[in-house]
Amino acid sequence: MKIFSEVIGNIHADKNLATKIDGYDIEYLHLDQWTAQKSRFIVTGDKGTQCAVALKRNHQLIEGDILEIDNDNRRALVAAIELNPVFVIDLSEIEKLDKLQIIQTCIELGHAIGNQHWPAVIKGTKVYVPLTVDRKVMKSVMDTHAIPGVTYSFEEGSAVIPYLAPHEIRNLFGGTSQESHAHVHDHTPGITTDAHGHDGHAVPHSHDGGHTFHTHEH
Template sequence: MSTIDLAYTYLGNYINNQELQQKIEAARAARRCLDIELGQDDQAKSRIYTKSTSNVPIGIIKKRGWMLSEGDVFKTQQGNLLIIHLKACELMVLSFSNEQSGYALPLIHLGHTLGNHHYPIFVTQDKIYIQLVADKDIIEKTIQKFNIPGLKVTYETQSFEHYLKLTSNMHFHSH
C-alpha cells in the first residue's frame, strides 16, 4: 500500500501568479508535481482523500468554509507541489420564458435569499447562474416560493474555463 502524501501548506493560486507558475514548471521538470481533479462536492470539505492523476494517494487538510478553486497549489509533506483542478460542474440557470416586467422586487428578494444561503450566484445580461452547492431540489423549492411568473429553471454543465469567464466579475464574502 502506498503512503498518503499529505497537503496542508497552501502556496497560492497559479492562475494569475507568474512566480508560482515558474515553481510549477520547475517541479514538473523534477517530477515533483501532482495534479488532482476535484468535484464540486469536495471543494468545501476540510479533509479530502483522493488520488492524483498519476494514482498517488493524497490527503488534503484545510480550514472549514474555504472553497478550493481551480489553480490552487499546495506543498505536500513529501515536497511535491499539488495542483487543484475542478471538474466541469452543473449549474442551475434561471431565465425568463417571455418578456416579464414588474418583478424587480421579488427578484431582489430572491437574490438576497440565495445569498443568505451562501449559494454562489452570478448574473449575465439575461440569466442567473447558481452553483449547486446544495441539493438542487432544495434550491428549486426556495426559488418556487417566490412565485415569479415566467421564471424558467434549467441546468447546464460548464467547463471550468467557461465558469471562469462567467464568474470573472463575481464577488464572494464570508461571515
C-alpha cells in the same frame, strides 16, 4: 504520503502562476464537489501521488488550486473539482428598461429566488445559482413567476469558472449539498413537487462578496 496544509495559489485567479507552470507536468487531484468542501481528506493524484490535505478549519480547495510547484522537475500538483452544473439567470435584457422597471424586476427576481432559499452569486448582469434541487423544479419556479426580460439556462460548472473570483467560486460551489426549502406546485403532467418553503420578503445578504437570498417572515 505528502501532507499539504496550504494552497500556493489558483491557476484561474493568478495568471502569473498559470503562466509559470505552463508546460509543466501537471498531476491533478480529481475531487468530487462534496469531498472538496472538506478541510481534511486523503486523495491520490492521477499520477499516483498520495496526498493528505489538512487545511485550516473552514478552508476548502476550489477548482484550480495549486498545492505544490516543483521547479527543479517542472512538476505541479493542482486540484481539479468535478463541478455540478449551474443555473444561470440572465438580466442583460432589462438594462434597456427605465430605472423603475429595473428595480421592480430585480425585486421580483429576489423574491422568487429568496422564497426558495437558493444561494446565488451575482456577477454583472448574470445570477449564478447552484443546482440544489432538480432542474425541473428550478425551471418550474422561473416559469411560474415568468418575469419579463429575465431568461435562464443551465451551464456546466467548468464553463462559468473563468468568470468568477475565488471567493465567488466558493460561494457558488461550496455548501450546496443541503436540502432545499423549495415550495413548488408544478402542474406539468407527470411532475409532482411539494417541498415546503416560506413566503415573505426576499432580502439579499452578502457573504464574502457573493449574494445569498433569504426570506424573512413578518
